[in-house]
Amino acid sequence: MLMREAAAMAAPGQQQRTLAVCAALVLLAFALRVAGMQRQDLWGDEAFSVRFSAQALPQIVRPGVETHPPLYHALLHYWMAVAGNRPLAVRYLSVLTGTLLVATCCKLGRSLFLRPVGVTTAAIASVSAFGIYYSQEARMYALAALLCALATLLLLRLQARPRQTGRLWTWLLAVTLALFTHYYCALVWLAHLFLLAARRSLRSRLWLGILPGAALAVWVLAQRAFLGERAGLRWQAWDWAGSRAIWLDAPRALLAGATLPPAQAWPAYGLLAVALWGVWQVRHTTQRWLALCVLLPLLGAWLLAPVMPFFNVRFLIVALPAFWVLLAAGVQAAPRGLRPLLLAAVLCINLLGLYHYHFTAAFAKGGYGRLLDTVRAQAQAGDGLLLAHSAQSALYEYYGPVALPLYKLAWDFPWTDARSTALLDTAANAHTRLWLLSFGDAQAYDPQRSFQQGLSQRAFLAWHGDFTDATLDLFVRGDTRPNRARSATFAGQLRLDAFGLSADQLPAGSSLQVATRWQALAAPAANYTLFTHLLGADGSLVAQVDGQPQGGLRPTGSWPVGAQITERVALQLPRTMQPGSYAVQVGWYRLDTLQRLAVDGSGGLQNSVELGSVVVTAP
Numbered sequence: 001m002l003m004r005e006a007a008a009m010a011a012p013g014q015q016q017r018t019l020a021v022c023a024a025l026v027l028l029a030f031a032l033r034v035a036g037m038q039r040q041d042l043w044g045d046e047a048f049s050v051r052f053s054a055q056a057l058p059q060i061v062r063p064g065v066e067t068h069p070p071l072y073h074a075l076l077h078y079w080m081a082v083a084g085n086r087p088l089a090v091r092y093l094s095v096l097t098g099t100l101l102v103a104t105c106c107k108l109g110r111s112l113f114l115r116p117v118g119v120t121t122a123a124i125a126s127v128s129a130f131g132i133y134y135s136q137e138a139r140m141y142a143l144a145a146l147l148c149a150l151a152t153l154l155l156l157r158l159q160a161r162p163r164q165t166g167r168l169w170t171w172l173l174a175v176t177l178a179l180f181t182h183y184y185c186a187l188v189w190l191a192h193l194f195l196l197a198a199r200r201s202l203r204s205r206l207w208l209g210i211l212p213g214a215a216l217a218v219w220v221l222a223q224r225a226f227l228g229e230r231a232g233l234r235w236q237a238w239d240w241a242g243s244r245a246i247w248l249d250a251p252r253a254l255l256a257g258a259t260l261p262p263a264q265a266w267p268a269y270g271l272l273a274v275a276l277w278g279v280w281q282v283r284h285t286t287q288r289w290l291a292l293c294v295l296l297p298l299l300g301a302w303l304l305a306p307v308m309p310f311f312n313v314r315f316l317i318v319a320l321p322a323f324w325v326l327l328a329a330g331v332q333a334a335p336r337g338l339r340p341l342l343l344a345a346v347l348c349i350n351l352l353g354l355y356h357y358h359f360t361a362a363f364a365k366g367g368y369g370r371l372l373d374t375v376r377a378q379a380q381a382g383d384g385l386l387l388a389h390s391a392q393s394a395l396y397e398y399y400g401p402v403a404l405p406l407y408k409l410a411w412d413f414p415w416t417d418a419r420s421t422a423l424l425d426t427a428a429n430a431h432t433r434l435w436l437l438s439f440g441d442a443q444a445y446d447p448q449r450s451f452q453q454g455l456s457q458r459a460f461l462a463w464h465g466d467f468t469d470a471t472l473d474l475f476v477r478g479d480t481r482p483n484r485a486r487s488a489t490f491a492g493q494l495r496l497d498a499f500g501l502s503a504d505q506l507p508a509g510s511s512l513q514v515a516t517r518w519q520a521l522a523a524p525a526a527n528y529t530l531f532t533h534l535l536g537a538d539g540s541l542v543a544q545v546d547g548q549p550q551g552g553l554r555p556t557g558s559w560p561v562g563a564q565i566t567e568r569v570a571l572q573l574p575r576t577m578q579p580g581s582y583a584v585q586v587g588w589y590r591l592d593t594l595q596r597l598a599v600d601g602s603g604g605l606q607n608s609v610e611l612g613s614v615v616v617t618a619p
Helices: 005-009 012-034 044-053 057-061 071-083 087-112 115-127 129-135 141-160 165-179 185-198 200-209 211-222 224-230 240-256 267-281 285-307 313-333 336-359 368-378 390-399 418-430 450-458
Strands: 384-387 406-408 433-439 459-466 470-477 484-490 494-501 505-507 511-520 528-535 541-547 564-572 580-590 609-617
Touching: 012 087, 012 115, 012 129, 044 071, 044 087, 044 390, 057 071, 071 087, 071 141, 087 115, 087 129, 087 141, 087 285, 087 313, 115 129, 115 313, 115 336, 129 141, 129 240, 129 313, 129 336, 141 165, 141 185, 141 200, 141 285, 141 313, 165 185, 165 200, 165 211, 185 200, 185 211, 185 285, 185 313, 200 211, 211 224, 240 267, 240 285, 240 313, 240 336, 267 313, 267 336, 285 313, 313 336, 368 390, 368 433, 368 459, 368 470, 384 390, 384 418, 390 433, 406 418, 418 450, 433 450, 450 459, 450 470, 459 511, 459 541, 470 564, 484 609, 494 580, 494 609, 511 528, 511 580, 511 609, 528 564, 541 564
Parallel strands: 384 406, 384 433, 459 564, 505 609
Antiparallel strands: 433 470, 459 470, 484 494, 494 511, 511 564, 528 541, 528 580, 580 609
16 A cells, blocks of 8 residues: 555645645746746757647658657647747747646655655755756657656556556556657656556556557557667667766766756765665655666666667656655655755755756857857848758758858768868858858767868858857958968967968958968977957957867867968958057967967067058948
8 A cells, every 4th residue: 555644644734734835836846947948049959849840740740750759749739839939938838747747746755655755856846957957948858757757646546446447547548648758758667567567456457558568669660760770789888988877977967957067966976875765765665666767767778878879868857757756755764853954955956057057158058049140140241151060950940041142061962072062162152251050069970070171271260159059150251371471489389480461451340361371390289279369559459360270170289290281360350440550469379278378589478479560441
C-alpha cells in the first residue's frame, strides 16, 4: 500500500493549509517560468519547430521528415493557429506544461510518501533551473517530462486499485502520448513495465502495458531509413568524457540546471548525495522503484550513446519528475534541524543557475534576432547577404527577411564544391559590401571555413560579431595592396614590412581599406590578435578592427619562421565623426591578458605603429 496514513489522520485544516502552500508554489513556478521569457531569442531548434508545425497536419505526422515523434509538433500546430507564432506565444505552451509538471510532481510526492514530501517536491520543482530552462523553450521537452510524471502517477493509482479498468486505460493513454513525444520516454516506460512485472496483482496487465511500445515500434520502423541516416557508431561515446557527461554531469544538471559555470557547480554533488540518501532511507518497494525511473534513463542514455548522433542532457528531462521526488524525500529524511538548510541550498544553487541563464551571455539560447537587427541597422544600399549554412534557414525565415539580395548555400553540395565557389564569386562580384552569416558549429560542418577564406581573398574584413549561435562578418570589396614600405618589429617575433591605405582623404560614413604585410621572424609564442585602429587628434578611438589574421584562419601560433601573411581589413567610418585628420595605428596583443606586444627599440614604451594619417571630410 502507498503511504497514506498521515494523510488519513491529518485534520481538515491541515489539509487545507497544505493545499494552499502547494497552490502558492505552483503559482511561483508559473511566475518564474514566465519571467524573462522574451529576453532570449529563439534558437535554431525552436525556429525549426515553429516552421515545421506551421505545415498542414498530414505533413507533420507523416514519417521520414523529422527525427522526433510527432505529438508535440501536432499540438504546436493547433496552438499557433490560436496564439500566433511570436516567441512569447510559441513558448507559452511549454510554460503551461512546465507549470502543470510542478503540480503533478507535488501530487506524485504526496502519493508515494508523506505529505511533507509532496510540498517539498513542489518547492524544489518550482525553482528548478533545469525545469524553468526547458519550460521557456518551444520544444517538446517540458511536455515529455509532464507526460512521464502523469503516467507514473497514473500507474501508482492503478497499483492501488488494479481491477479498475478505467485507471488502466488512462495509464496506457498517458504512456502512449509520452512515447510519441520523445523517444527517451521509452526508458521510463520500461521502468513501468518492471513495476507491472514485480506486482502480482498487476502481472496480468503486463501484456497490455507492452502495447504502447509496440505502437512506437511501428512508428520507428516507418522512420528507419530517416533515422538510419543520422545514426552511426561512435565508440568514443563510452570513454571517460562521454561517460562522465551522462553519469556525473547530467544528474548535476537535473539538480542545479545546465547554466552553472563548472567552478560554481560543485555543491550540486553534495545535494545529489541527499537524493541518494532519500533512496536509501525508504523501505517500501514502490518508493525504491521510483529510483528506477531515474536509473534506467541514465543507463539507457549511456548504452545508446555510441549509436546516437550526439547526447544532450535535455534528453534526460524524462527522469526529472522522479528525481525531484527522490530529492525531496532525501531532504525530509534528514534531521529536522537540517531540512531548512538543505532546502535553502537547493533554492540558492538553482537561483544562481537562473541568474546565469538570464544574464550571462555565455548561456544565452540564441542571438539570431539581434544579429539580423544589426544587419538592418548597418546595411547600406548595394549590400548583399550570404547564408553560409542552410540550417539557419528556419531562423532567417522567422526573424527575417532583410531587404538585401540573399544568397544561400544548398544542402546538396559541400563548401569545397565548384558550385560553392561560383556562388561566392557571384555574391562577391555583385556587391561592394557583403554580410556573411555563419550558423552553428562551423568547425563541424566547414572546418576549413571555406567562405571566410574565399571572402578574405576577395575583400577586406570590416566587422565581426558573435551572437551565441551564429557569427556575422562584414566584408568590403577592394584592391588596396601593401605597397608602402614600413619596418617595425614586435617582441622579436612579428615584423611589419609594408602597408597600404585605400585613400588619404575620404568622407565620413565610408570605408578605409588597410592592407598590411607581416613576416614571422621567430615562431610566435601565442595566437596574437592584430588591431587596426583609427584615432582622433586627442587619442580617442573612432574606428577599429581587432581579430586574428584572416578572420582566425591563420592564427599566429601556426606561422612558421619566415612566413609572410597579408592582412586586409576595412575601417568603417561613422557618419557622425567630425571632419579632421586621423591617425591609423596597428599592433598586436594577447586576447587572454589584453597585454600588447612592445615595439622593438622603443624600450617598451611603444606598443603600436602609426601607418599614416587620413583626412576625413563631411559625408
